Amino acid sequence: MHALLVEDDDRMARALGTALALRGHTVRRVGRALEALRLVHEAEFVLLDLGLPDLDGLELLRRLRTVCDAPLIVVTARCEERDIVQGLRAGADDYVVKPFRMAELMARIDSVRRRTAAAPAEHGGGRPVVRTGDVEVDLAGRTVRVAGAEVRLTRREFDVLAVLAARPDEVHSREEILDRVWGDAFLAASRSLDVHVAGLRAKTGRAGLVRTVRGFGYQLGRPAPPPGAPDGLR
Numbered sequence: 001m002h003a004l005l006v007e008d009d010d011r012m013a014r015a016l017g018t019a020l021a022l023r024g025h026t027v028r029r030v031g032r033a034l035e036a037l038r039l040v041h042e043a044e045f046v047l048l049d050l051g052l053p054d055l056d057g058l059e060l061l062r063r064l065r066t067v068c069d070a071p072l073i074v075v076t077a078r079c080e081e082r083d084i085v086q087g088l089r090a091g092a093d094d095y096v097v098k099p100f101r102m103a104e105l106m107a108r109i110d111s112v113r114r115r116t117a118a119a120p121a122e123h124g125g126g127r128p129v130v131r132t133g134d135v136e137v138d139l140a141g142r143t144v145r146v147a148g149a150e151v152r153l154t155r156r157e158f159d160v161l162a163v164l165a166a167r168p169d170e171v172h173s174r175e176e177i178l179d180r181v182w183g184d185a186f187l188a189a190s191r192s193l194d195v196h197v198a199g200l201r202a203k204t205g206r207a208g209l210v211r212t213v214r215g216f217g218y219q220l221g222r223p224a225p226p227p228g229a230p231d232g233l234r
């Protein structure tokens with residue numbers, strides 16, 4: 001398997017690279033978040049250090065998850081429970097704290113790969129464009145089209161929509177969306193989520209694009225064109 005190793009520490013990267021190579025993996029090592037974003041599409045699994053020089057690792061994790069579904073294990077010195085919870089909620093398949101035992105990490109890699117290989121393909125998994133009604137959400141290109149015309153969203157508005165569109169059959173709790181988009185459900189103003197959902201509905205002109213599940217969260221909806229839209233768009 002081809003591994004992407006995101007680690008800025010040379011000694012750690014050498015040790016991990018050697019262990020992975022001994023187990024038959026090919027390894028591409030990068031030390032910066034922006035290189036990781038550029039190369040992640042070729043990875044079959046990802047090992048991610050959170051302490052990187054150019055971008056916070058959790059932010060990188062969220063961005064990687066919008067473009068890539070490969071199994072991902074966080075390998076980090078951050079050992080607070082809150083870090084671990086945030087890492088897992090942001091989409092990590094496992095979380096290993098440094099210093100770790102190499103054999104254990106290798107076993108965890110095997111375990112995560114088994115689990116993700118056995119799971120049926122999810123909606124959104126490897127599917128870059130999600131369609132609902134006349135709305136097209138391009139998750140990889142980060143664009144939205146309504147009735148064929150591109151609609152400009154803010155980064156956060158798109159991130160909220162991407163969380164919903166990546167798993168359209170699921171209802172997503174407010175906490176999950178806040179964690180994934182803002183990084184911390186406890187710090188993010190819960191109200192800002194409603195503001196962004198309102199922005200999404202208004203800018204797309206499709207109120208039904210986001211379905212409210214009262215008291216819990218949101219789900220991708222199946223929007224109808226507004227009344228008075230030309231017949232060709234219905």
Ligand code: CA
Nearest residue numbers: 008049051052
């Ligand atoms: Ca580091």
